[in-house]
Amino acid sequence: xxxxxxxxxxxxxxxxxxxxxxxxxxxxxxxxxxxxxxxxxxxxxxxxxxxxxxxxxxxxxxxxxxxxxxxxxxxxxxxxxxxxxxxxxxxxxxxxxxxxxxxxxxxxxxxxxxxxxxxxxxxxxxxxxxxxxxxxxxxxxxxxxxxxxxxxxxxxxxxxxxxxxxxxxxxxxxxxxxxxxxxxxxxxxxxxxxxxxxxxxxxxxxxxxxxxxxxxxxxxxxxxxxxxxxxxxxxxxxxxxxxxxxxxxxxxxxxxxxxxxxxxxxxxxxxxxxxxxxxxxxxxxxxxxxxxxxxxxxxxxxxxxxxxxxxxxxxxxxxxxxxxxxxxxxxxxxxxxxxxxxxxxxxxxxxxxxxxxxxxxxxxxxxxxxxxxxxxxxxxxxxxxxxxxxxxxxxxxxxxxxxxxxxxxxxxxxxxxxxxxxxxxxxxxxxxxxxxxxxxxxxxxxxxxxxxxxxxxxxxxxxxxxxxxxxxxxxxxxxxxxxxxxxxxxxxxxxxxxxxxxxxxxxxxxxxxxxxxxxxxxxxxxxxxxxxxxxxxxxxxxxxxxxxxxxxxxxxxxxxxxxxxxxxxxxxxxxxxxxxxxxxxxxxxxxxxxxxxxxxxxxxxxxxxxxxxxxxxxxxxxxxxxxxxxxxxxxxxxxxxxxxxxxxxxxxxxxxxxxxxxxxxxxxxxxxxxxxxxxxxxxxxxxxxxxxxx
Amino acid sequence: xxxxxxxxxxxxxxxxxxxxxxxxxxxxxxxxxxxxxxxxxxxxxxxxxxxxxxxxxxxxxxxxxxxxxxxxxxxxxxxxxxxxxxxxxxxxxxxxxxxxx
Numbered sequence: 001x002x003x004x005x006x007x008x009x010x011x012x013x014x015x016x017x018x019x020x021x022x023x024x025x026x027x028x029x030x031x032x033x034x035x036x037x038x039x040x041x042x043x044x045x046x047x048x049x050x051x052x053x054x055x056x057x058x059x060x061x062x063x064x065x066x067x068x069x070x071x072x073x074x075x076x077x078x079x080x081x082x083x084x085x086x087x088x089x090x091x092x093x094x095x096x097x098x099x100x101x102x103x104x105x106x107x108x109x110x111x112x113x114x115x116x117x118x119x120x121x122x123x124x125x126x127x128x129x130x131x132x133x134x135x136x137x138x139x140x141x142x143x144x145x146x147x148x149x150x151x152x153x154x155x156x157x158x159x160x161x162x163x164x165x166x167x168x169x170x171x172x173x174x175x176x177x178x179x180x181x182x183x184x185x186x187x188x189x190x191x192x193x194x195x196x197x198x199x200x201x202x203x204x205x206x207x208x209x210x211x212x213x214x215x216x217x218x219x220x221x222x223x224x225x226x227x228x229x230x231x232x233x234x235x236x237x238x239x240x241x242x243x244x245x246x247x248x249x250x251x252x253x254x255x256x257x258x259x260x261x262x263x264x265x266x267x268x269x270x271x272x273x274x275x276x277x278x279x280x281x282x283x284x285x286x287x288x289x290x291x292x293x294x295x296x297x298x299x300x301x302x303x304x305x306x307x308x309x310x311x312x313x314x315x316x317x318x319x320x321x322x323x324x325x326x327x328x329x330x331x332x333x334x335x336x337x338x339x340x341x342x343x344x345x346x347x348x349x350x351x352x353x354x355x356x357x358x359x360x361x362x363x364x365x366x367x368x369x370x371x372x373x374x375x376x377x378x379x380x381x382x383x384x385x386x387x388x389x390x391x392x393x394x395x396x397x398x399x400x401x402x403x404x405x406x407x408x409x410x411x412x413x414x415x416x417x418x419x420x421x422x423x424x425x426x427x428x429x430x431x432x433x434x435x436x437x438x439x440x441x442x443x444x445x446x447x448x449x450x451x452x453x454x455x456x457x458x459x460x461x462x463x464x465x466x467x468x469x470x471x472x473x474x475x476x477x478x479x480x481x482x483x484x485x486x487x488x489x490x491x492x493x494x495x496x497x498x499x500x501x502x503x504x505x506x507x508x509x510x511x512x513x514x515x516x517x518x519x520x521x522x523x524x525x526x527x528x529x530x531x532x533x534x535x536x537x538x539x540x541x542x543x544x545x546x547x548x549x550x551x552x553x554x555x556x557x558x559x560x561x562x563x564x565x566x567x568x569x570x571x572x573x574x575x576x577x578x579x580x581x582x583x584x585x586x587x588x589x590x591x592x593x594x595x596x597x598x599x600x601x602x603x604x605x606x607x608x609x610x611x612x613x614x615x616x617x618x619x620x621x622x623x624x625x626x627x628x629x630x631x632x633x634x635x636x637x638x639x640x641x642x643x644x645x646x647x648x649x650x651x652x653x654x655x656x657x658x659x660x661x662x663x664x665x666x667x668x669x670x671x672x673x674x675x676x677x678x679x680x681x682x683x684x685x686x687x688x689x690x691x692x693x694x
Numbered sequence: 695x696x697x698x699x700x701x702x703x704x705x706x707x708x709x710x711x712x713x714x715x716x717x718x719x720x721x722x723x724x725x726x727x728x729x730x731x732x733x734x735x736x737x738x739x740x741x742x743x744x745x746x747x748x749x750x751x752x753x754x755x756x757x758x759x760x761x762x763x764x765x766x767x768x769x770x771x772x773x774x775x776x777x778x779x780x781x782x783x784x785x786x787x788x789x790x791x792x793x794x795x
Contacts, residue, residue, distance in 0.1 A: 666793070666794055667791065667794050668790075668791025668792065668793050668794025669787070669788055669791055669794075670726075670787050670790070671717070671718055671719075671726075671787065671788075674717050674718055675718060678714060678718070
C-alpha cells in the first residue's frame with residue numbers, strides 16, 4: 001500500500017488520535033483524577049475512549065470512499081543498519097473493523113465500569129483505587145490500539161505486550177485479596193507467564209521472518225514470502241506455527257488457555273473488556289492479519305483449525321461443570337475463541353472476524369450482565385446482614401450460581417438483556433451469534449469434517465451450559481438470603497447493557513447470508529473470499545441442536561429448580577465425568593505435574609548446585625574471596641611493609657641520625673662557634689687560594 | 695720616612711691573630727670583647743695601609759665606618775655583659791650555655 005498523499009491529508013491523517021485520546025485520558029486521570037473525584041475520573045476515561053471511537057468512525061467513513069486505505073507514518077522508530085521499522089499506522093478495512101469494535105465496546109464498558117467500580121471499591125474496602133482502575137483501563141485501550149493499528153510485526157508486538165501488561169495489572173487489581181490473600185496476585189502472575197510463553201513464540205516467529213524475508217513490515221514480508229515460492233515453504237511453516245503459539249497464549253487456546261479462567265479474579269468489567277471482548281481476540285486478529293503467510297503454509301493452517309476446534313469442544317465441556325457464574329463465561333469465551341481460531345485456520349477469515357465482532361457484543365453483554373448480577377447479590381448480602389457481616393472475608397461467594405436463583409424477578413432489566421446475550425451465544429436465530437457461528441460451521445462442513453463435528457458438538461454444549469446458567473441464576477427460588485435481597489442496579493450500569501443487547505440482537509445484520517456486507521468490506525484487505533452458499537441443512541442442524549440443548553437444560557434445571565444445598569442434578573448420573581468437568585479435566589494439575597513440579601525441582605536443583613555450591617561456596621568463597629585475601633596479603637607483606645613503610649622509616653631514621661650528629665655541634669659555648677666561624681673562613685680562603693693557584 | 699706596606703700588613707696580621715687567639719682562649723667576656731676590638735682595628739690598619747699604597751681615599755672611608763659600627767657594637771655588647779652579670783654574677787662566657795643542643 002502506497003502513501004497516498006490526498007488520503008493521508010484527509011481523515012486518515014487523524015488516525016494517530018485513536019491512540020492519543022486514551023493516552024491523554026490516562027494522563028489527565030494520573031495527574032488530576034485523585035483530586036477531582038470519581039465522577040470526573042469516570043467521565044474523562046469514558047470520554048477519552050468515546051473520542052477514540054469517534055476517530056474510528058471517521059476512519060470508517062473515509063474508507064467508504066477510499067477502500068484501499070492508507071498507511072500513516074507517526075514516527076521513524078528504529079533504524080539500525082538495514083533494519084528499519086517506522087511506527088506507521090495501517091488504516092484498512094481489517095484494522096478499522098477492529099478499531100470500531102474495540103473502541104465501541106470499550107466505551108460501553110467504560111461507562112458501565114464507572115458505575116460498577118463505584119460499588120466494587122466500596123465492597124472491597126479501598127475507594128482510592130477507583131482512579132487507578134481507569135488509568136489501567138485507558139492504558140489498555142491505548143495498547144490495544146497500537147496492537148491493531150501496527151503495520152509491522154514489531155509495532156503489533158508493542159501493543160501485544162502492552163495489553164498483556166494491562167491484563168496482568170487488572171487481573172491482580174485486588175492483589176491482596178483472593179485465596180489466602182494472594183490468589184488474585186497469583187492469577188495475574190499465571191496469566192502473565194502463560195502469555196510470556198506465547199510471546200516467546202511470537203518473538204521467534206518475528207526473528208524468523210526477519211532472517212528469511214529481511215523486513216518486519218507486514219506488506220514487505222508478505223511480498224517476499226510470496227515471491228520466494230515453495231523454497232521458503234519450511235520457513236513460512238515454522239513462522240506460522242510460532243505465530244500460532246503466540247495466538248494460543250493471547251487468545252487462550254490449547255495448550256495455553258489455563259490462564260483465562262483464573263483471570264476472572266479481576267473485576268467484572270475487566271473480564272468483559274479484556275478477557276472476553278477485545279484482548280483475547282488479538283490472536284485471531286493477528287492470524288487474520290498474517291493470512292498471507294498462513295495461505296502459504298497449509299500444514300500450519302490445518303493445525304490452527306484443529307487447535308481451534310479442539311479448544312472449542314474441550315472448553316465447552318468444562319463450562320458445563322462450573323458453578324462460578326464468571327467461570328462458565330470464561331470457558332465459554334475460550335470455546336468461542338476456538339470457533340474463531342478454527343475459522344481463520346480454515347481460511348474463512350471473514351467468518352472468523354464476523355464471529356469475533358458479534359462475540360465481542362454478546363460476551364461483553366454476558367460478562368457485564370453477570371457483573372450486574374454479582375453486584376445485585378453483593379447488595380443483597382449487605383442488606384441481609386445489615387452491613388455488619390464481612391462481605392468478602394466470610395464463606396459467602398457472590399459469584400457462585402448455587403447461591404443465586406430467582407434473580408429474574410428481582411433484576412428484570414438485567415434478566416432480559418442477559419437472556420438476549422445467552423440466546424445469541426447459543427446461536428438461536430435471528431440473533432447475532434447464529435449468523436456468525438453458522439458461517440463458521442458452514443465453512444467447516446465444506447472443508448474439514450472433523451472440525452465440523454467438533455464445532456457442532458461444541459455448539460450443542462454451548463447452548464446447554466448457557467441454558468443451565470440462565471435457569472440456575474434467574475429461575476426458581478433464591479437459594480440464599482443474599483439472592484433474596486438482591487435488587488436492580490442503577491441506570492449507569494443497566495444502560496450499557498441495553499446498548500450491547502441491541503448490538504447482540506442486530507449484529508447479525510453485519511454479514512447476512514447472501515449480502516455479505518462484512519465480506520465485501522474486508523475484501524479490500526483480505527482479498528476476495530468465496531463464502532459457501534447458505535445451507536439450510538447446516539443452519540437447521542445447529543439450530544435444532546441448540547434448541548434441543550436448551551430444552552434439555554430446561555428439563556434438568558428449569559422444570560424442577562435447584563433447592564438450597566442440592567447438588568447439581570447431572571452430577572449423579574454423570575458420576576466421575578462430572579467431577580472431571582468440574583475439576584476442569586485436571587489440566588492445571590496435569591501442568592503442575594508435567595511442567596511446574598519439574599521446573600520447580602529443576603530450579604531448586606540449580607539453586608542448590610549452581611548457585612549455592614558452585615557460585616557461592618566454590619567460586620565466591622574459594623576463588624574470589626580466597627584469591628582476594630591472598631593478593632592483599634602479598635601486597636601487604638611484600639610491598640606495603642618493606643617498600644612503603646621501609647622508605648618512610650628509613651627517611652625518618654636518616655633525619656634523626658643527622659639531627660643527632662648536628663646536635664652535638666651546638667655546644668652552647670660561644671668560643672666553639674667562633675672556632676666554626678674561623679674554620680669556615682679558613683676553608684673559604686683556602687678554597688679561593690687553591691683556585692687562584694691552579 | 696717611608697714604611698713599606700708589607701710591614702704594615704704584617705703588623706695587621708699579627709694583631710688580627712692575637713685577637714682571634716684571644717677570642718678563642720679567654721673566658722672573660724670583657725677580654726674577649728677587647729680581642730674583637732683588636733681584630734677590628736687590625737682590619738682598619740690593613741685598610742689604611744692599602745689606601746696609602748694605592749693613593750686612594752676609599753680605604754679611609756671604610757675605616758670611619760668600621761670605627762662607628764664598632765662603637766655601636768661596644769655599646770650593645772657592654773650592655774649585654776652587664777645584663778648577663780646581673781643574672782649570673784659572672785662574666786665567664788662558658789657559664790652562658792643554656793642554648794646548647
